[in-house]
Amino acid sequence: MNGTLYLVGVGPGDPELLTLKAARILGAVEVIAFPAPREDSALALEIASPHLNPDAARVPIPLPMSIDRAIGRTAYNEGAQAILLHLRAGRDVAYLCEGDPLFYGSAMYLIDRVGREAEICIVPGVTSLTASAAAIGRPLAARNEMLKVLPAPLPDAVLRSELLSTDAAALIKIGRHFDRIRALLEETGHLGGAMIVEHATTGKERITPLAAFAHTDRPYFSTILTYRGAEAWGR
Amino acid sequence: MNGTLYLVGVGPGDPELLTLKAARILGAVEVIAFPAPREDSALALEIASPHLNPDAARVPIPLPMSIDRAIGRTAYNEGAQAILLHLRAGRDVAYLCEGDPLFYGSAMYLIDRVGREAEICIVPGVTSLTASAAAIGRPLAARNEMLKVLPAPLPDAVLRSELLSTDAAALIKIGRHFDRIRALLEETGHLGGAMIVEHATTGKERITPLAAFAHTDRPYFSTILTYRGAEAWGR
Numbered sequence: 180m181n182g183t184l185y186l187v188g189v190g191p192g193d194p195e196l197l198t199l200k201a202a203r204i205l206g207a208v209e210v211i212a213f214p215a216p217r218e219d220s221a222l223a224l225e226i227a228s229p230h231l232n233p234d235a236a237r238v239p240i241p242l243p244m245s246i247d248r249a250i251g252r253t254a255y256n257e258g259a260q261a262i263l264l265h266l267r268a269g270r271d272v273a274y275l276c277e278g279d280p281l282f283y284g285s286a287m288y289l290i291d292r293v294g295r296e297a298e299i300c301i302v303p304g305v306t307s308l309t310a311s312a313a314a315i316g317r318p319l320a321a322r323n324e325m326l327k328v329l330p331a332p333l334p335d336a337v338l339r340s341e342l343l344s345t346d347a348a349a350l351i352k353i354g355r356h357f358d359r360i361r362a363l364l365e366e367t368g369h370l371g372g373a374m375i376v377e378h379a380t381t382g383k384e385r386i387t388p389l390a391a392f393a394h395t396d397r398p399y400f401s402t403i404l405t406y407r408g409a410e411a412w413g414r
Numbered sequence: 415m416n417g418t419l420y421l422v423g424v425g426p427g428d429p430e431l432l433t434l435k436a437a438r439i440l441g442a443v444e445v446i447a448f449p450a451p452r453e454d455s456a457l458a459l460e461i462a463s464p465h466l467n468p469d470a471a472r473v474p475i476p477l478p479m480s481i482d483r484a485i486g487r488t489a490y491n492e493g494a495q496a497i498l499l500h501l502r503a504g505r506d507v508a509y510l511c512e513g514d515p516l517f518y519g520s521a522m523y524l525i526d527r528v529g530r531e532a533e534i535c536i537v538p539g540v541t542s543l544t545a546s547a548a549a550i551g552r553p554l555a556a557r558n559e560m561l562k563v564l565p566a567p568l569p570d571a572v573l574r575s576e577l578l579s580t581d582a583a584a585l586i587k588i589g590r591h592f593d594r595i596r597a598l599l600e601e602t603g604h605l606g607g608a609m610i611v612e613h614a615t616t617g618k619e620r621i622t623p624l625a626a627f628a629h630t631d632r633p634y635f636s637t638i639l640t641y642r643g644a645e646a647w648g649r
Contacts, residue, residue: 313536
């Protein structure tokens with residue numbers, strides 16, 4: 180009988196923000212797989228490490244930094260094969276996901292590839308979105324307001340139109356798009372209500388109003404939350 | 415010295431989906447406050463109950479079902495006063511929030527009212543959104559796709575325009591708006607990719623493609639997730 184693949188959200192950074200379910204599963208499975216974009220960076224593994232079964236085998240899944248779809252497909256095919264070797268031998272595997280497995284993560288690429296041969300169990304986690312809102316102490320959105328999650332690589336025209344038609348938005352995957360995003364937020368009237376949160380819930384957490392963020396600075400592991408009319412939300 | 419107010423996300427329903435941090439705090443505080451919309455319904459309390467300090471005082475905060483803002487303000491003022499009595503006596507208080515405290519919750523109304531007198535600590539939680547995606551086994555959104563969270567009471571014209579311009583959306587607060595929302599999703603080409611999840615992560619969980627949801631049925635505690643092009647997501 181094949182093992183089960185657990186896709187486990189490990190939350191935004193603080194190891195105490197794993198769920199009880201995630202901690203239980205990670206303490207029990209025989210194999211821990213995790214995305215390893217580069218040799219030195221496996222954030223999901225770092226977050227989960229206090230909770231891992233110390234005897235578990237560790238299977239890094241090298242992820243390409245390339246945006247080429249064909250290269251990505253090959254990498255996920257190989258990762259799925261590495262995981263399937265364990266599942267076919269009857270061993271349960273947990274695949275670690277930063278934040279939540281199905282919120283802009285890599286876990287979705289495994290569901291299709293592994294799901295035909297093995298049981299899959301998905302454990303949702305705390306996202307960087309709600310963690311960033313908690314750090315700021317301000318709602319993501321409230322009452323009947325819409326909330327838009329906007330990946331920064333979207334084209335200017337799309338971002339402009341989406342920002343103009345909402346009071347609340349979260350901008351993710353900012354990286355090298357920071358200058359564009361800052362300009363678009365200013366143009367669409369969001370600069371005053373925008374906060375940038377870096378490394379939410381970790382020792383390196385830093386919260387800065389976007390208007391005060393130094394132009395020469397570059398944000399890391401960051402989310403920008405904007406909320407127009409933020410001064411009135413509690414009333 | 416005044417006590418601390420913890421705004422604690424208790425997750426979507428399964429008591430094992432509390433975070434380790436939430437469970438630690440709820441096991442320690444002397445006072446547990448919770449929203450009680452009606453005599454018989456205190457979902458956040460029900461979810462958290464296995465983790466509560468058994469000796470803690472319990473303080474229900476009656477929430478009005480009315481959408482009148484003035485009535486709401488009075489209720490939150492009174493709730494904040496009830497909590498402040500304990501904080502001023504030096505007792506720590508945890509206020510339980512379904513899902514996450516700052517994702518469309520009632521906790522935001524307490525921040526302003528209590529924050530001037532006491533320390534506030536916000537513990538983010540798993541939302542019904544990611545929990546519903548986990549139940550379906552399908553991403554909320556991926557790659558550079560936007561995700562819109564749309565409260566069902568928004569006007570038709572707004573919902574129509576927002577649905578037409580996105581592949582991925584989550585519809586919340588559906589209740590009596592179900593027929594309108596179903597019609598709008600069909601009109602905007604989302605019916606095929608829409609799933610309705612009721613009571614996510616609880617024993618009463620039920621997942622139905624929206625197209626197959628009986629017209630005479632009424633969904634409870636539900637979220638509709640729609641994802642156009644869902645058949646191609648894993649590739």
